[in-house]
Amino acid sequence: MQNSYKTIKQAYQASPFPDFNERKGWLQQLKKLIIENEEMIIEAIDKDFTGRATFETQIAEIYPSVKAIKHAENNLSTWMKPEKRKVSIWFQPSKAKVIYQPLGVAGLVVPWNYPLYMSVAPLVCALAAGNRSMLKLSEFTPNFSELFATLVEKYFSKEVITVINGGPEVGAEFTALPFDHILFTGSNRVGKMVMKAASENLTPVTLELGGKSxxxxxxxxxxxxxxxxxxxxxxxxxxxxxxxxxxxxxxxxxxxxxxxxxxxxxxxxxxxxxxxxxxxxxxxxxxxxxxxxxxxxxxxxxxxxxxxxxxxxxxxxxxxxxxxxxxxxxxxxxxxxxxxxxxxxxxxxxxxxxxxxxxxxxxxxxxxxxxxxxxxxxxxxxxxxxxxxxxxxxxxxxxxQETLPFGGVGNSGMGHYHGYDGFKTFSKAKSVFKQSALAGTRLMYPPYSKFAKFLYKIMRGS
Missing domain, CATH: 3.40.309.10 (Aldehyde Dehydrogenase; Chain A, domain 2)
Structure with missing residues (x-):
């Protein structure tokens, strides 16, 4: 697992800001993986549950997964554009903007109840934001977990997505890795353990923990x-x-x-x-x-x-x-x-x-x-x-609804993902201020003149 992490981390460091075409290519490849292998995915989940209706898997897993990918594809160019921000009149004619930068490598911990969709939904957000991803799948869906690992290896380079399978010990080792963000879906009890492990690396976490609705x-x-x-x-x-x-x-x-x-x-x-x-x-x-x-x-x-x-x-x-x-x-x-x-x-x-x-x-x-x-x-x-x-x-x-943020609050979790909110969760919103050659801020440099103090009173207001 450590070697897999090093490989994917090095790939991120070699290309820390994938362009639009590369990210869209990842999303299209993920969609292709699902559509071309729909029958095998349905069969694997059916075996894991020893009885899951085909249409239930289609409507609750295949459809929302593909829908999430299409939504990201259609909006990715807009999400990636720097956001212009206003500058105070006292700093004119300078400029300000926010650029959304990939965090690096995302660690995604997937539950057993909707193994495909709960893999794909956060993965779409992470890929759209330009991140590489490692997924820890559930040991309670062994057929799907094995199939998905095989498909990911077939459709993606291990430098983009890596799937890890195993039980609780593997999960503990996984969440102890120094990821740049961890998204965990599961129980409140395990969520606390994930957060504790992540704190050792100061890794930010998104927790979706359920609860009594x-x-x-x-x-x-x-x-x-x-x-x-x-x-x-x-x-x-x-x-x-x-x-x-x-x-x-x-x-x-x-x-x-x-x-x-x-x-x-x-x-x-x-x-x-x-x-x-x-x-x-x-x-x-x-x-x-x-x-x-x-x-x-x-x-x-x-x-x-x-x-x-x-x-x-x-x-x-x-x-x-x-x-x-x-x-x-x-x-x-x-x-x-x-x-x-x-x-x-x-x-x-x-x-x-x-x-x-x-x-x-x-x-x-x-x-x-x-x-x-x-x-x-x-x-x-x-x-x-x-x-x-x-x-x-x-x-x-x-x-x-891909346009709505999804996530818990308090005991039911923290953070949001899906759509643009997921893109932002897996991005660093970097503030950029560009000073103008005509900026008047020099007027406030020491030694502080009477004019500077006069300007301060105007700037402060009453």
């Missing part, structure tokens, strides 16, 4: 509409999504309406829960964790409503039956920990203020979802809560 249904919003959208977001990848709705605030008295609407939507989306369109839980470890969360809720008096059918039959293998936990309690693990599965706790409320208070008294989430037609209530939620991002009247979709 609240979903709020306003009093007069359609329960049917909200349930359809929530179920789509919750059942996508069987809930193994950092942005999945993690718990729902429901107006008191509407529990049965919501249950009925969720059952109807869930069974419409997946009439055959053991079929190929419903994704399995990624590993035995993750499946056992889901069962433990559910059992803890049952032990603490939770009412469990299975959505696959009225008989509450469970699915086979690691395809887990989705369920609502009615009148959940704060003491339940499912209310404390990020779920990352097809389980959804329900919390009833009587007024919006108590919802806002609850959200603000807990760690700041990666996302917040609010279903409402009331402009005053929407404004109140937006301005009185803090989260990484918000989708109104739907879930998850803000992450798909």
């Amino acid at each position: 609240p979903t709020i249904i306003d009093e007069n919003y359609s329960i049917d509409d909200a349930a359809q959208k929530i179920m789509f977001g919750k059942l996508l990848n069987a809930g193994q999504t950092c942005l999945a709705p993690d718990y729902v605030f429901l107006p008191k008295g509407k529990e049965q309406d919501f249950i009925d609407a969720c059952k109807k939507a869930a069974q419409k989306y997946h009439p055959n829960w053991n079929g190929e369109n419903y994704t399995a839980i990624n590993s035995d470890k993750q499946f056992e964790r889901q069962e433990a969360l559910l059992q803890d809720a049952i032990d603490k008096g939770g009412e469990i409503v299975y959505l696959n059918n009225d008989a509450a039959e469970k699915t086979d293998g690691r395809k887990m039956s989705p369920a609502l936990i009615i009148q959940s309690l704060e003491s339940m693990l499912i209310r404390k920990e990020e779920i990352f599965g097809p389980l959804l706790p329900i919390v009833t409320y009587q007024n919006l203020d108590e919802v806002i208070e609850y959200v603000n008294n807990n760690p700041r989430p990666l996302a917040l979802y609010f279903f409402s037609k009331n402009k005053a209530n929407i404004n109140k939620v937006l301005t009185h809560t803090i989260s990484g991002g918000v989708t109104l009247n739907d879930v998850i979709l803000h992450v798909s």
Whole structure:
């Protein structure tokens, strides 16, 4: 690993500012890698999950990856242009600008839940900014990780992108390398370890850590509409999504309406829960964790409503039956920990203020979802809560907008990427001031004259 780092670092030092054509070539090559090997990528991810719908991988991984590349391609020339900045009247006719310079070598740590997209999304930003990149892929997606490493070696020079595979020990060694920026996606626990390792080299970090994303249904919003959208977001990848709705605030008295609407939507989306369109839980470890969360809720008096059918039959293998936990309690693990599965706790409320208070008294989430037609209530939620991002009247979709920064806040992470914001994350914004031969700053040189002191009073103002 050390040799790979030295090779890619030396390549950066030999060419520290790749031009537009070279960067665009990298992006085009990445797009080519995905499109030409789409079937193999889908098959590898399906094997890793022991069941992932082809279209789910296409719509949640292939499409957003290609879309991110195209967005960068179309906007790269504009992003790379120096930004002119105004100069104070007292420094005229001098000039000022900001140039965005590649940081060097980026270290990208990729999670298992969306292995392609979570590799490509930060990689696009790093390449567009002119950086070389090393990726540490997840040991929980061995088929994809091996395939992607092989494809990267085929489509790119090792001086541009290098893929590293291995378990936690390899990950620890990876994050200890003196990268110029590290982007980590994963758990809060590991995120702290990454940040600690990065601090030894004073390496800046971007952390996307997930968390418990609240979903709020306003009093007069359609329960049917909200349930359809929530179920789509919750059942996508069987809930193994950092942005999945993690718990729902429901107006008191509407529990049965919501249950009925969720059952109807869930069974419409997946009439055959053991079929190929419903994704399995990624590993035995993750499946056992889901069962433990559910059992803890049952032990603490939770009412469990299975959505696959009225008989509450469970699915086979690691395809887990989705369920609502009615009148959940704060003491339940499912209310404390990020779920990352097809389980959804329900919390009833009587007024919006108590919802806002609850959200603000807990760690700041990666996302917040609010279903409402009331402009005053929407404004109140937006301005009185803090989260990484918000989708109104739907879930998850803000992450798909390349023009919006994506990232967490507080316990759910730090920093942003995607689109132009990602380009800036992986760039050094260098301030450049060009002095003019006609500059009057000499008037302020010592020995300080009466005229200089007179000018100071004018410059300072009253």
